[in-house]
Amino acid sequence: MTTTIRNMRAIGAADDPLLLRLRLEQALSAADLHVPGMPPAAILCVRRLPDPLPGRLDLNALMPQRAWEQAMRAALERMAQCAARPALGPPPPNTPAVWFEDRAELLACLARDWCTGTLAARWWWRTLLHDRGAHAGDLNDRLYAAWRATRAAIPAALALLHDRGAGAHFLALLPLAEVRALSRHVATTFGLPVLERTHDVIPAHQRREVPPTTAAALAMLDHAADVRVLDPERRALYAAGVLLARAPMLARAAWPVAIERWANTESPGRTVGHPPLPEAPDTLPLPHAAKPPRPYSAEPVPEQMQGVASDAATDPVAHAAPALATQLDSDTTPAALPEIASPAPPVAAVAPNAAVTRLLAPRDADQRLAEPLQTRFGGMLLLINLALHLDLYSDFTRPLHAGIGLSPWALLALLGPHLLPAAAPDDPLWALLADLAGAAPEVGFIPPRIWRVPRAWLEPFGVPACYQIAHRSGWLQLAHPTGFAVLEQRRPLSRRRSESIGPPVRRFAGSRRGINRIVHQLQAARALPFAAPPDTLAGWIERLACYAQARLALALGGADEVARTLALPARIYASDVRLDVMFSLNELPIAVRLAGLDRNPGWVPAAGRDIRFHFE
Structure with missing residues (x-):
């Protein structure tokens, strides 16, 4: 957790104010001011915090005194305990502190207050947006910049707005240029294709059908009343954001479909029956002035798209076929990467399964916040680094690199019984992995024939x-x-x-x-x-587990060290954009560090999370 001080007032005798400021910055930068009990991804904003021990901060010392550090951490902890959480409802104006679970929750609350016209009235936004009494138009620009600044949090923030029924309203008020910028940022961050010209129609030979689960999820989103008011570009971003936050593998199959639907609805030379959606106003929208936009309408949907876009709301089902995989050279790519599959006949329409319904069901903010999860098999999460090393997935340095279509969280869950046959099935780690994998985590994976x-x-x-x-x-x-x-x-x-x-x-x-x-x-x-x-998923996992066992034994020094490493206890903080895993440094085998399994994976597009390992 990073501590940032926006404004500081120092009282004392100083001949050189600039020198005093530099010494204060040096002393505070060396201080350990983390807030005890707060999740690592949490954001705590304190309005005013007096010095807990006046006169005890020695500006000539390299490090602050331990007593002063402890007093400051205790003061921050007290502020955190009484801090309001805007995600649970608007805090009172005089609240001394607010906190957000992660950056996605901050963006969602920021968008909500912007839509209701209360952004300028919240003191914490002036602090967090670095605003000094700016005009409403400047606050609009700062909101746009805040959403663009943390690209990985955009889908999770849209999903939180979806939970509150405010996602479509927010996107409708955003300028179209900002919607397109957010779409590009999401695509490049999550390794999705970007359509360079927004009104290009995708050629028929490049269109791909999607599995029924993906089509059903899209249909459920499309038939929501608030989504119908959006134009195709905003609807595409809305669908991609919600699915990327809840099931990254589903979204990878859904993204081309969303673009295709938008391209077929609004192509060059085609006029729209209703006026364009309103742009963001010059001043912040007031509650009584924030009217929902008129429903969007266009020419009839082409026949080949009716199975996805025009079913009745009571039967949100789509006809689909398995997606075509890309042919890969087995000499230069992992055996895990699927080979090309021949087109299959259309799949009969099916009703959305329980996984899809649960995926899109609104989630309460208090339900999303959980105590840190304690697991006896935290070492399994270190295998994310093995998967990255084997090129099964890409990291933040290569977001557009194609990997396998199986969720990394599902991969860990499937490898678990093979690598840890004696692991307790009721350990909370397995439920966490299932929740992170979302619905249909294997939707884009076709095991290779060889x-x-x-x-x-x-x-x-x-x-x-x-x-x-x-x-x-x-x-x-x-x-x-x-x-x-x-x-x-x-x-x-x-x-x-x-x-x-x-x-x-x-x-x-x-x-x-x-x-x-x-x-x-x-x-x-x-x-x-x-x-x-x-050539089955179960068989492919068996063979990968055998290789992983041999490779880990080679790197760690034997099968016993592998079992010891995978059975490392850990404390896990899981948010919508980050996964922080806390290990005990005393229990960490030195072989893990020598093998490089303890490095921070960072942003993993296929996982939809920023993964960080901490050693205490």
């Missing part, structure tokens, strides 16, 4: 003395001596085994002699005992 470990994954193991080869139930399997499958594919055996087996194993065996040596080792009994074939 399990093949990339060369980069094998390099840490060096050149093995030999591989183990087996053929069972029509599957050819090449296994590494450490116990994980290197290659597995359907391959019939001919009488000349070297001809049928040689091509798949050539890149692992090298020479003809190596191929012959592997062929002679062919025995059904040597096959690794996987329960499911590799």
Whole structure:
């Protein structure tokens, strides 16, 4: 938690005010002023805080006295305990302090007060927006800048406004230029495609159907009364924001559909039946003046889009088909990345399942705030770094890099039973992972038909003395001596085994002699005992878990160290935009630090969270 002092008044004799200011800044920057008991992502805004120990802050010392630090932290803790939370309702004007769970909650409350015309009356906004009695128009600009400043929090803030029924009203009042800027920021931050020209129509051959769960979620949003008043650009941002906050994997399939619906509704040369939505006023909107915009209407929706956009409100269902995956080179990309799939016939209309209904159900602010979660298996979250290292997902440095279509949280939950077979199923970590994964976390994932470990994954193991080869139930399997499958594919055996087996194993065996040596080792009994074939999600997870176990054992120094690391207890703070994991530094194995598993992953687009590890 970062402490920022907006204004400070110092009373005393000083010949050089600038020197006094510099010394105060140095002394306070060295002080530990974190607020005990506050979540790491929380924002506490205090109106006025007097010096708890006047005269005890030595400006000539390198560090403040411990007694002064403790007194200041105690004063901040008292302010935090009496602070009002605007998300639960408008605080009284004279409240001494307010706090927000994270940046997304701050943006949502900021938007709510802006829409109701009370922004200028809240003292904390003048502090948080760095405003010194500016005009209403300046406050508008500061609101726009605040929303653009924290791109990762935009979807979560829109989802919070959706919970309050205020999302459409806020977007309707935003200038169209700001809506487009927010859409671009969301797209680049979450690794989604950006449509360069806002009125381009997506060619028919580039349009992709989406799975039924995604289509049902979009239909539910589209049939909400407040969303119908929005024009296509605002509706696209609204849908993407809510889905990105609640289920990032669903949103990745929904984003092209939202753009396509908007492009087909308002194309070049087409006129709209109603006047454009109102822009943000020059002055802050007053409660009685903030009228909802007129409903948006346009030409009839094309027939191919009616299954998504024009069903009856009582039957928000869409016809859809599995999304096409991108074809990838298995030599340069992980085996986890799905291969291209042939188009499937349309899926029959289905009613939204319970997961989708729960996904879009409003959430109360007091329900979202929970005490820190205590888990006995916090080390499982360190595997996010392993997934990033294996290139299964991208981090903040490469948000547009394509990864697998499986939620990282679902990946951890699925790996858990394999890596921690004795883990208690009632540990709160598993429920947290399920909640973070959201609805349909595997919606965009198609297991590859061939399990093949990339060369980069094998390099840490060096050149093995030999591989183990087996053929069972029509599957050819090449296994590494450490116990994980290197290659597995359907391959019939001919009488000349070297001809049928040689091509798949050539890149692992090298020479003809190596191929012959592997062929002679062919025995059904040597096959690794996987329960499911590799072209299923369960089978793919089994093989990835075997590799992860071997790779972690190599990095940490053995299977016992792997079990010890994954079973590290932790305290977890989960908000809409951040996940903070607190470990005990005394219990952290040194091998974890040497392996690099303890580094902060930071922003992970597929996870929709800024992930940070702390060691106390």
